[in-house]
Amino acid sequence: MAARGRAQNGRTGESDPAKVVRAQAALPPGDPVRKAYDDLVASMNISGAEVVRRAILALWKAETGAGAALQEAG
Numbered sequence: 001m002a003a004r005g006r007a008q009n010g011r012t013g014e015s016d017p018a019k020v021v022r023a024q025a026a027l028p029p030g031d032p033v034r035k036a037y038d039d040l041v042a043s044m045n046i047s048g049a050e051v052v053r054r055a056i057l058a059l060w061k062a063e064t065g066a067g068a069a070l071q072e073a074g
Contacts, residue, residue, distance in 0.1 A: 023056070025052075
């Protein structure tokens, strides 16, 4: 089993841009990430999927500094 949060060969990485990608993460009760997820859903009044979308964009911007490029594309 791969370390938590680490890409697994053959399962993650580059995706076909013509197909829908479904991101999945197990968040069991008692996991601090689950608490954060539940709090965000409730406090922001948004869906769990929207929490994941915003988290991905925030992480991507932090890692690449690509916020300006995203606004131009969008």
